Amino acid sequence: MASKALVVWGSYVPHVGRGDSGIWRPGFALNWQKDSDRSCKLRCCGVSGGLFALLATKPVEDEDPALPTVELQPLVDQYENKEPRSLQKDLNSLPRPLSITDLSPSARDGSKVRVAYQGVPGAYSEAAALKAYPRCEAVPCDQFEAAFKAVELWLVDKAVLPIENSLGGSIHRNYDLLLRHRLHIVGEVQLAVNHCLLGLPGVRKEELKRVLSHPQALAQCENTLSTLGVVRESVDDTAGAAQFVAASGLRDTGAVASARAAEIYGLNILAEKIQDDPENITRFLILAREPIIPRTDRPFKTSIVFTLEEGPGVLFKALAVFALREINLTKIESRPQRKRPLRVVDDSNTGSAKYFDYLFYIDFEASMADPRAQNALGNLQEFATFLRVLGSYPMDTVL
Numbered sequence: 001m002a003s004k005a006l007v008v009w010g011s012y013v014p015h016v017g018r019g020d021s022g023i024w025r026p027g028f029a030l031n032w033q034k035d036s037d038r039s040c041k042l043r044c045c046g047v048s049g050g051l052f053a054l055l056a057t058k059p060v061e062d063e064d065p066a067l068p069t070v071e072l073q074p075l076v077d078q079y080e081n082k083e084p085r086s087l088q089k090d091l092n093s094l095p096r097p098l099s100i101t102d103l104s105p106s107a108r109d110g111s112k113v114r115v116a117y118q119g120v121p122g123a124y125s126e127a128a129a130l131k132a133y134p135r136c137e138a139v140p141c142d143q144f145e146a147a148f149k150a151v152e153l154w155l156v157d158k159a160v161l162p163i164e165n166s167l168g169g170s171i172h173r174n175y176d177l178l179l180r181h182r183l184h185i186v187g188e189v190q191l192a193v194n195h196c197l198l199g200l201p202g203v204r205k206e207e208l209k210r211v212l213s214h215p216q217a218l219a220q221c222e223n224t225l226s227t228l229g230v231v232r233e234s235v236d237d238t239a240g241a242a243q244f245v246a247a248s249g250l251r252d253t254g255a256v257a258s259a260r261a262a263e264i265y266g267l268n269i270l271a272e273k274i275q276d277d278p279e280n281i282t283r284f285l286i287l288a289r290e291p292i293i294p295r296t297d298r299p300f301k302t303s304i305v306f307t308l309e310e311g312p313g314v315l316f317k318a319l320a321v322f323a324l325r326e327i328n329l330t331k332i333e334s335r336p337q338r339k340r341p342l343r344v345v346d347d348s349n350t351g352s353a354k355y356f357d358y359l360f361y362i363d364f365e366a367s368m369a370d371p372r373a374q375n376a377l378g379n380l381q382e383f384a385t386f387l388r389v390l391g392s393y394p395m396d397t398v399l
């Protein structure tokens with residue numbers, strides 16, 4: 001009896017033990033033995049990295065009934081170069097073989113991937129999720145933290161969350177949540193954000209007395225809203241504001257949201273591109289349970305967080321580890337350490353001095369597969385009191 005082994009790529013079982021679909025690790029093998037009655041079945045069993053090894057087993061009675069089974073016959077026929085029985089037309093529907101170039105989130109269509117975002121349909125975060133995975137199932141979450149938990153609990157595969165905006169600055173809440181949760185950054189999305197002023201059909205913008213939106217969106221439209229002289233009210237997300245205006249029927253209340261939100265909730269667009277600068281870009285992070293394998297053949301970014309010893313010039317030294325290796329920093333953010341907000345330093349002349357204690361978040365332009373990045377972090381570790389790599393991931397260079 002002949003025994004053969006095939007390498008199969010990317011058989012893909014949503015919600016059941018699949019790891020980060022941002023990367024497909026090479027070489028999980030389909031081992032099968034062909035028997036005379038050709039009634040082999042494939043058995044799925046979890047292996048490292050969350051992929052599934054598909055093992056042919058015989059006899060069928062030996063199978064664990066709890067494990068899902070897949071008919072092997074079409075693959076047997078295909079392997080033997082035979083005309084598969086009545087299955088020729090279905091071959092196109094078989095999973096496409098994945099290659100190493102499928103690593104980038106934007107290179108894949110993301111079909112069947114479930115991606116959590118904060119807000120309701122029509123939110124910019126939903127648009128970011130769809131930019132990263134065009135055919136994904138975008139799953140709305142009421143809060144940022146719910147999106148983190150949805151990934152951790154395997155309810156979804158990924159989360160796409162805003163981290164900074166070119167006009168409004170950092171979304172601090174997500175910096176804090178990155179540290180509190182154990183997810184990995186596997187990609188980023190740069191999204192052009194064009195805000196519209198929305199109102200009920202028939203309403204003119206001069207009739208508006210108050211405007212609702214996400215605080216970031218209100219901040220990005222500061223000038224327009226000041227000129228209109230409206231009262232601003234913060235809500236959880238831009239599309240939620242549009243939904244509220246539509247449901248409330250209030251003619252004096254408008255929303256700052258996307259054109260898509262206007263379409264979804266049946267509102268009129270009273271003004272377009274109302275942000276303070278026409279170039280308004282929000283950067284989102286793609287989070288997953290597993291990290292991706294960093295590469296050097298395309299532009300990568302790495303995000304880290306660390307704390308430092310107290311002392312003169314320590315932050316300068318920390319930044320120098322990158323400058324010395326000609327690594328470009330793209331972002332630096334500091335956040336107070338909640339568990340240890342104050343540091344008391346004994347100063348013999350004036351008594352004890354108190355300092356805020358900070359966490360430093362840095363993004364730099366290098367992959368963790370690049371020896372320069374490895375050496376820089378080795379160097380940083382010599383005087384950092386804590387250091388964590390949040391992720392090393394392909395840069396989004398397409399707006």
Ligand SMILES: O=C(O)C(=O)C[C@]1(C(=O)O)C=C[C@@H](O)C=C1
Nearest residue numbers: 123124125162214216237238282
């Ligand atoms: O409220 C939304 O639509 C969001 O997706 C959130 C959010 C943000 O938090 O920054 C995303 C993009 C824009 O910058 C405005 C708001």
